[in-house]
Amino acid sequence: MMQVPQGTVLFRPEDACQGFVVVHSGTIKVTLTAENGREIVLYRVRPGEVCLQTFGCLVNRTTYSAEGVAETDCALEVVPAGEFERLVENDPVFRTRLFGAVAARFADLERLVEDVALSSVAERLARALLRLAGSADAVDATHEALASEIGSAREVISRQLAVFAREGLIAVTRGHIELTGRARLEALAHLAE
Amino acid sequence: MMQVPQGTVLFRPEDACQGFVVVHSGTIKVTLTAENGREIVLYRVRPGEVCLQTFGCLVNRTTYSAEGVAETDCALEVVPAGEFERLVENDPVFRTRLFGAVAARFADLERLVEDVALSSVAERLARALLRLAGSADAVDATHEALASEIGSAREVISRQLAVFAREGLIAVTRGHIELTGRARLEALAHLAE
DNA sequence: CGCGCCTTGGTGACATAGTCACAGACCGGC
DNA sequence: GCCGGTCTGTGACTATGTCACCAAGGCGCG
Incomplete structure (x- = not known):
């Protein structure tokens, strides 16, 4: 478990990924920023949820493409890559929660695209x-x-x-x-x- | 295995989900459409890939929010919900492929948001x-x-x-x-x- | 208090993008 | 060659984004 104060930058584009992040309290704001300085909020990660930026990193060994900031003081748990894989293999509860989060976030992003592009x-x-x-x-x-x-x-x-x-x-x-x-x-x- | 001709509408917003779709040949185009008729292409599903609209449906028991059309003639495999869950539990290869697809599509959508909102x-x-x-x-x-x-x-x-x-x-x-x-x-x- | 300085918000002028209405150009069938 | 549908071009207007700059509010400090 790890405590971080409000405003902490948890990850930036191109950072390598430390492990899988679970939020116990507080919220993380995930944003994209263009070179001209314009920015857009992709989504927020709330207590009990998992951070899917880290998911992409762990699964495809890529780096972050977005920036994550602690919007409030946060209590986080960081699950190392190996432990993450073990949980996915062996823990049906963890897996179910993970899948649910992925599907929900996925739907969020689709809504966001619709919002930005069409309204x-x-x-x-x-x-x-x-x-x-x-x-x-x-x-x-x-x-x-x-x-x-x-x-x-x-x-x-x-x-x-x-x-x-x-x-x-x-x-x-x-x-x-x-x-x-x-x-x-x-x-x-x-x-x- | 199922053959569908070019132009077939595979799913529309609000459709219930039949099962998990794997594309063997051809491509599926997934789009969002607003009431005013404006439309945007979210992504394409190519051979060997899985369709993540169905993923969201199966995991969270929600309906589709996008429309999917066969952009070419397609050969598809539809995995029923029960079989899907069994594969996720027991087939590490299937699971790995699924995770990879989810992560890739997720990254795609983030890029799309960036594109639409900031360039x-x-x-x-x-x-x-x-x-x-x-x-x-x-x-x-x-x-x-x-x-x-x-x-x-x-x-x-x-x-x-x-x-x-x-x-x-x-x-x-x-x-x-x-x-x-x-x-x-x-x-x-x-x-x- | 008065001063300076930073953040926040307001505004005009202009550039880019989207909408609407309509005309013309192309293409196939007949 | 004619016709109807599809595809493209264009002007006029609205909506959105950018730039430059100023004004107002908050805050520390002498």
Whole structure:
């Protein structure tokens, strides 16, 4: 078991892989970054889940292609490659959990492709706000952070948030967004699904 | 073993899953389509590979989210769910092959997200042309097909092809594109990787 | 407090990409 | 040669992304 503080970079593109990572507490954010600095969040790894970047590394002996950062303080367990293979062979529970995680992540990525390739910024931003808010009625995030969340640019987010605010869907202050008009936001988010 | 002719729709979004599909010959094209008709190619399944849409179905008992079409005549093997589970448990060779396919497809999807979210149409189109041409020096495809290949629109492709042609990178005729200036096309394709 | 400095957000101007409407060019069957 | 379908070209407009720059808020420190 290993404790890492918020903000720790767990892996970067081209890093070699140490072992298979299981998250016990906290969340890991996995992102892709282009040379021009634009960034997009691929997915998050939550407690009880396994990190599939490491899966790709271990199975095909490739390196990471994405970057992973501890979004909160995390407790991680790192399973060495040999132990990983033994578990896959002999532990049906481990294997089932692994497969489930792989399939779920796979579906996530397909949804992401659909989102990025086929839907508008307004829809994607609405979905991102709802996702980040969870059951709460507000989100703490900078426009910059929201832009990376949906793979867009800060200015675009600022303008879209202004539109939402004008329509009464949200109320924006520095680093904080209140979801007034949640129902209408949800309607917007589902338009193209 | 099952023979299907080119153009057969093997699965659609929301279909229930019959079993695990292994491709013996031919290729399957897996795509996502939005309500507005825009489409993007997620990946292709080639001989010896396994179809991971079915994987997600079998593991998490979910339905398909993408559409699969036989791009050529295909010979397929369909492994029923029970048999699939038995193979995963007991056949190390099968398991290894499955894992490799999963990891590779996973990496593909990450690349696709990066491509769609972070690079320009010119780059993506250049990459698509090179990918489709393989070792040949020409591609048979309509502008419409190329658009769905990179998740863009036909008009955008027409215009970009015209630009490439004007610069001498390609020669365009109805349904056919000659890759003259391949080297410069490759340079373009790698600019943002 | 007043000052400087960094982060965050706002805005105009422009470039790139996507949408819509429609016309013309090509291709096969007859 | 004519016809109907498919494929491609184009203008006009909207949406999104980029660039440059400034303004506002927060924060430490003399």
